[in-house]
Amino acid sequence: MKQYVIYSVTLGATWCFLHGAINLPNFLIGLVLGLLVIRPFKELYDIDKQTSYRNIIFRIPKLVRYFSMLIVEIIKASIVVAKIVLQPKIDIHPGIIAVPVRTTKDLSITAIANTITLTPGTLTIDVSNDRSALYIHSIDVSDPKELRDSIRDDLEEYVLEAFE
Amino acid sequence: MSTLTTAIDAISMFFFLIGIAFVFLGMIGLLRLPDVYNRLHATTKIGTVGAFSVMIGIVLKVGLSAMGLKAITVGLFLLLTAPIAAHMIARAAHRHGVGLCDESIMDDYGKTYK
Numbered sequence: 001m002k003q004y005v006i007y008s009v010t011l012g013a014t015w016c017f018l019h020g021a022i023n024l025p026n027f028l029i030g031l032v033l034g035l036l037v038i039r040p041f042k043e044l045y046d047i048d049k050q051t052s053y054r055n056i057i058f059r060i061p062k063l064v065r066y067f068s069m070l071i072v073e074i075i076k077a078s079i080v081v082a083k084i085v086l087q088p089k090i091d092i093h094p095g096i097i098a099v100p101v102r103t104t105k106d107l108s109i110t111a112i113a114n115t116i117t118l119t120p121g122t123l124t125i126d127v128s129n130d131r132s133a134l135y136i137h138s139i140d141v142s143d144p145k146e147l148r149d150s151i152r153d154d155l156e157e158y159v160l161e162a163f164e
Numbered sequence: 165m166s167t168l169t170t171a172i173d174a175i176s177m178f179f180f181l182i183g184i185a186f187v188f189l190g191m192i193g194l195l196r197l198p199d200v201y202n203r204l205h206a207t208t209k210i211g212t213v214g215a216f217s218v219m220i221g222i223v224l225k226v227g228l229s230a231m232g233l234k235a236i237t238v239g240l241f242l243l244l245t246a247p248i249a250a251h252m253i254a255r256a257a258h259r260h261g262v263g264l265c266d267e268s269i270m271d272d273y274g275k276t277y278k
Contacts (some may be wrong), residue, residue, distance in 0.1 A: 017237040019182060020230025020266070078186055078213040083207055085193035094202055096258075096268040117247035118212065123205055125254045137201045141270060 006056070008034035024089040030046045059162065066162035070115060076119040084139065096125060099148050104154065108163045109134075115155050122151070170206035176224035179217045188212035200257045208250040213244050 001080070007029050015030025016022045084092060101112060113124040113134060121139040138147055193206025219239035223232045262270055 014237070017233045020233050022228075022233070066233070074209065074213055074216075075185050077187075077209040081193060081209050082186070082189045085196060085206060090196060090198070092198075092202065094199075094264065096201075096264070097270060098272040113251065114244070114247040116210060117190055117250055118243075120209075123201065123254060123260060124251050125201075126251075135272060137204075139202060144270070155209070156268055 002053070004038065005033065010034075011037065034058045062162045067159050069158050070076060070118065073115075073119040077118060080120040082137075091124060092139050093142045094137065094139050095144075096135055096137050097141055097144050098128070098153050099136050099146065100133045101131075103151075104131050106164075108134055111163050112156060115159055117152065119159060122147075172224055176221040177219035179224065183214045183216070183218035183221060185209050185214075186217065190214060200262055201254055201264065204250045204254055208246050212242060212246045215239070 005124065011034030012027045012030035015033065016026050019026050019030075036094070101109065103112075104107060109127060109131060113127065115126045116122050116134065116136060123137045125135045125137055136147075136151075141147060166251050187210070189208035190206050193210060197203050197206055216239050219235040219242075222235040226232045226235075
């Protein structure tokens with residue numbers, strides 16, 4: 001039941017933003033439509049999971065920290081790629097490596113994969129069948145060990161803190 | 165009052181320019197980099213930053229009006245969907261046998277699904 005409330009409040013807020021006016025009637029329309037939308041897609045939303053509102057509120061500072069880290073990393077990533085693009089002769093050593101991940105939760109794996117794609121020089125291609133590793137294409141794999149370490153120590157820490 | 169509006173206008177113009185410059189660089193990358201996977205690097209990362217700063221420019225220009233709110237939503241959705249699109253394209257390309265470019269050093273993924 002709590003899950004219903006959380007998702008429909010989120011969908012109501014989304015409705016307000018898409019409609020272009022934030023006010024109570026709009027939010028209520030979004031809320032009701034949200035409930036109708038969640039109903040047929042029940043399996044996707046994991047309705048029966050137990051959560052508490054306190055848990056979610058305590059998580060907000062960590063999410064803020066994660067998103068600020070993400071924005072800084074995206075800007076860094078663009079500058080790195082822009083530099084490579086503007087080199088007179090493109091000198092890169094790309095390749096695909098397997099990077100182990102420590103979690104098996106869907107949400108965390110998705111978040112880690114998306115974060116990796118948005119950070120400098122790396123792009124997630126697939127997750128292994130047993131969910132223990134991600135396959136990552138990197139623009140520079142001249143040192144695979146260092147790349148694995150940097151992903152595990154920097155990115156994963158933030159994501160696990162924010163989503164687990 | 166008018167100084168403030170001018171300042172905000174100037175900042176939004178600055179964001180527009182940054183955004184357009186980054187999208188331009190992304191397109192150069194799309195043309196210059198060797199294979200599908202490297203090209204995806206250029207379009208996802210640079211494209212996200214470019215489009216996002218254009219959206220920030222719009223928000224600063226029109227404020228939190230209908231257009232500004234939609235720009236925020238578009239920016240957030242872009243942040244969420246650009247990596248997923250890149251991931252799907254790369255995965256499909258690899259499974260269809262699109263090889264890595266000659267400069268590539270290693271391919272851990274190739275052995276896993278054949």
